[in-house]
Amino acid sequence: MTLAHYLALSAALFLIGLFGALTRRNIIGILMGIELMFNAANINLAAFNRFLHPEGIVGSAVALFVIAVAAAEIVVGLALVLAIYRSQNTVYAEDISLLKG
Amino acid sequence: MIKHVHWIALLPLIASVVILLGSRDNTEKSRLPLLGVAVMGWCLLHSLLILAGVLSGRAEVPFYRTLPWFEFGGFEMTLGVLIDGTAAFMLVVVTLVSFLVQVYSLGYMHADPRFKRYFAYLSFFSASMLGLVISSNLMALFACWELVGVSSYLLIGFWFEGDAPAYAGKKAFITTKLGDLGFFVGLLLLFAYAQTFDLKMLPLHFQMGPGHMPAWVPTAVGVLLLCGAAGKSAQVPLFVWLPDAMEGPTPVSALIHAATMVAAGVYLVARTYFIYQAAPMALEAVAWVGLITAALAATMAVAAYDIKRVLAFSTVSQLGFMMLGLGVGGYTSGLFHLTTHGCFKALLFLCAGSVIHAVHTNDMRQMGGLSKKMPETFITMLIGAFAIAGFPFLSGWFSKEAILHDVYRFSPAMWCAALATAALTAFYMFRLVFLTFLGISRDHPRWEHAGESPPVMTVPLWILAALSIFAGLALEHNGIFAGAVCFGPAAAAEGAEAVAHAPNWLAWGAVGAFALGLAAAWRLYGTGDLSLASSLKRSLAGVFDILEDRYGFDRFFLALVRASDSLAAALYWFDSNIIDAIFVDGWALATRALAEVQRFFDDFFVDGAVDGVGALTRDGGLGLSRLMAGKVQEYLLFVALAVSLFATFIMTR
Numbered sequence: 001m002t003l004a005h006y007l008a009l010s011a012a013l014f015l016i017g018l019f020g021a022l023t024r025r026n027i028i029g030i031l032m033g034i035e036l037m038f039n040a041a042n043i044n045l046a047a048f049n050r051f052l053h054p055e056g057i058v059g060s061a062v063a064l065f066v067i068a069v070a071a072a073e074i075v076v077g078l079a080l081v082l083a084i085y086r087s088q089n090t091v092y093a094e095d096i097s098l099l100k101g
Numbered sequence: 102m103i104k105h106v107h108w109i110a111l112l113p114l115i116a117s118v119v120i121l122l123g124s125r126d127n128t129e130k131s132r133l134p135l136l137g138v139a140v141m142g143w144c145l146l147h148s149l150l151i152l153a154g155v156l157s158g159r160a161e162v163p164f165y166r167t168l169p170w171f172e173f174g175g176f177e178m179t180l181g182v183l184i185d186g187t188a189a190f191m192l193v194v195v196t197l198v199s200f201l202v203q204v205y206s207l208g209y210m211h212a213d214p215r216f217k218r219y220f221a222y223l224s225f226f227s228a229s230m231l232g233l234v235i236s237s238n239l240m241a242l243f244a245c246w247e248l249v250g251v252s253s254y255l256l257i258g259f260w261f262e263g264d265a266p267a268y269a270g271k272k273a274f275i276t277t278k279l280g281d282l283g284f285f286v287g288l289l290l291l292f293a294y295a296q297t298f299d300l301k302m303l304p305l306h307f308q309m310g311p312g313h314m315p316a317w318v319p320t321a322v323g324v325l326l327l328c329g330a331a332g333k334s335a336q337v338p339l340f341v342w343l344p345d346a347m348e349g350p351t352p353v354s355a356l357i358h359a360a361t362m363v364a365a366g367v368y369l370v371a372r373t374y375f376i377y378q379a380a381p382m383a384l385e386a387v388a389w390v391g392l393i394t395a396a397l398a399a400t401m402a403v404a405a406y407d408i409k410r411v412l413a414f415s416t417v418s419q420l421g422f423m424m425l426g427l428g429v430g431g432y433t434s435g436l437f438h439l440t441t442h443g444c445f446k447a448l449l450f451l452c453a454g455s456v457i458h459a460v461h462t463n464d465m466r467q468m469g470g471l472s473k474k475m476p477e478t479f480i481t482m483l484i485g486a487f488a489i490a491g492f493p494f495l496s497g498w499f500s501k502e503a504i505l506h507d508v509y510r511f512s513p514a515m516w517c518a519a520l521a522t523a524a525l526t527a528f529y530m531f532r533l534v535f536l537t538f539l540g541i542s543r544d545h546p547r548w549e550h551a552g553e554s555p556p557v558m559t560v561p562l563w564i565l566a567a568l569s570i571f572a573g574l575a576l577e578h579n580g581i582f583a584g585a586v587c588f589g590p591a592a593a594a595e596g597a598e599a600v601a602h603a604p605n606w607l608a609w610g611a612v613g614a615f616a617l618g619l620a621a622a623w624r625l626y627g628t629g630d631l632s633l634a635s636s637l638k639r640s641l642a643g644v645f646d647i648l649e650d651r652y653g654f655d656r657f658f659l660a661l662v663r664a665s666d667s668l669a670a671a672l673y674w675f676d677s678n679i680i681d682a683i684f685v686d687g688w689a690l691a692t693r694a695l696a697e698v699q700r701f702f703d704d705f706f707v708d709g710a711v712d713g714v715g716a717l718t719r720d721g722g723l724g725l726s727r728l729m730a731g732k733v734q735e736y737l738l739f740v741a742l743a744v745s746l747f748a749t750f751i752m753t754r
Binding site: 098099 | 729730731732733734737738741
């Protein structure tokens with residue numbers, strides 16, 4: 001197992017997440033896609049730490065931070081989805097265009 | 102006494118203002134005119150006392166006193182009085198005639214609706230004239246000179262309801278202005294070289310000799326001042342206004358246009374005689390102007406039928422005599438004639454006024470035989486005629502004799518011309534008297550209606566008649582006049598010497614001229630049979646036409662006025678059609694064209710830039726706002742595309 005394997009996995013995962021985030025109509029699906037992209041990044045961080053600086057822990061520490069921030073982000077995001085659903089009675093992203101220019 | 106001489110000019114001025122503004126009643130009922138008469142009486146007394154002081158030697162002459170007026174640069178202008186023998190005599194002449202004329206006017210103007218204003222004008226005139234006489238400063242003299250012109254204008258046009266008086270007033274004013282232009286230029290030239298207007302200082306500048314100023318300056322100044330004098334004193338060619346000035350009230354003609362104002366030109370030449378002493382050519386010009394004027398005016402008087410015009414031409418002629426006297430170096434004789442002429446010419450005019458008052462016409466052809474109706478006027482006028490014609494031992498004889506003496510010393514040829522003029526003087530004066538008073542009446546209703554004038558008018562006549570008889574004798578006696586009025590002691594001595602050298606028969610010349618003129622007038626007009634006169638006039642019709650045309654001087658000036666009118670019209674056309682068209686309108690057109698170009702530039706480029714920036718921003722904003730479709734996933738797509746673009750860009754670099 002080399003770094004390239006990890007990076008390939010990470011890229012695949014990121015693209016899957018991006019595809020999901022771009023194509024899902026449901027906001028919750030979009031959020032799930034975003035989570036996938038976070039985790040692709042986390043894999044990158046951990047892999048770089050493991051292969052390039054095995055003696056350090058900075059990459060892993062940043063990954064941990066990202067997990068924490070992602071948890072917080074999903075909390076806020078789900079709360080927004082709930083609020084939107086209550087007021088707009090929909091969870092489809094294309095129906096929500098209040099900030100349209 | 103002489104210290105208060107300035108009041109002689111100031112009091113009449115105050116009186117004129119008081120009379121003009123003092124009362125609303127303009128007619129005879131207003132008592133204010135009496136104030137003017139009283140003031141003038143006081144002025145006469147004062148002048149007589151001054152003259153007595155000067156003649157007796159109690160008053161020191163020349164009396165000179167000035168007040169500073171204003172300063173400019175290093176030059177101080179003063180106002181002041183300068184009284185010498187000449188001025189003292191002039192004061193008496195002016196105040197005497199003014200006083201008598203004012204008294205006479207009380208009768209003559211009694212029914213006039215503007216009675217009060219008339220006396221205000223008379224007082225105003227007297228004030229200006231007396232200011233002119235006493236002024237020590239040529240600038241102040243010039244100011245008074247113009248004021249005199251103004252009052253003359255007001256009084257000639259006093260009956261301004263008629264066209265003729267209004268026209269005559271304008272004519273007098275404008276014609277004299279033509280001369281005053283020369284006067285003023287002369288003053289400026291004088292000031293440029295002498296830096297003073299003061300009559301006491303100026304002679305010093307002219308006595309300093311040729312090194313002090315260019316030789317042409319005295320000549321030029323003399324000729325220019327002569328222009329002013331010719332205008333005011335009605336000399337050739339500016340005399341044309343005086344005959345027309347007779348449209349004014351007759352006492353005014355007596356005061357202003359016979360005795361005083363028209364003598365101002367002669368007085369000016371006398372006051373500035375030191376200039377002429379330094380410029381013999383200018384002095385000779387004075388003499389020739391005087392001689393030509395005297396001769397021309399005398400011939401014109403022969404052809405006139407208006408009683409006042411005859412006297413007006415006679416005045417012009419006598420003023421010419423005065424100028425001639427001054428011009429040939431006879432300072433004393435010229436001014437002597439001025440003094441005596443003031444008396445008898447005022448007398449003649451007042452007599453003519455008395456006649457006009459009685460018959461209500463100026464035309465001598467409608468008079469005749471009036472001696473029975475108005476004996477006092479007849480006798481006084483006869484005295485005046487004898488005086489002016491030069492009957493021995495009357496005042497005119499002395500002064501004219503003195504002038505002829507001086508002329509003979511200067512040039513016998515000019516003496517002959519002057520003598521012929523003297524004969525003509527006698528002829529036209531007796532022609533006037535005979536046509537008016539003798540023979541049969543040619544307009545019977547007028548003759549029936551005529552009567553002697555009231556005493557307020559005849560008393561001044563008698564006073565003036567007495568003066569006309571005795572003034573010459575009194576002033577000639579012991580050389581009183583020559584002692585007081587002379588130009589420097591040298592001139593007086595020279596004059597006395599010359600009289601001693603003159604041929605004895607000279608004195609008979611004037612008497613002969615007088616006798617000749619009288620005889621001719623008697624033959625033609627005195628006997629009541631005018632057939633010879635009219636046949637003579639028929640055979641000499643061409644000559645008479647020229648004389649009645651006044652040698653074409655009037656037509657000449659009228660043509661001058663027309664020419665200047667046409668010139669003005671041509672210039673107006675040039676101005677409006679050439680100057681305005683090219684410079685004003687053309688300039689405006691060019692400016693407008695330039696402005697159009699600038700407007701195009703402004704609209705297209707400057708505003709275009711501004712609008713373009715605005716439009717670009719607006720359209721760009723609109724275009725970009727399309728991207729913000731409110732679709733979250735679109736945004737995310739853009740982000741992803743941008744990131745991948747950047748990433749590609751970075752990695753392929």
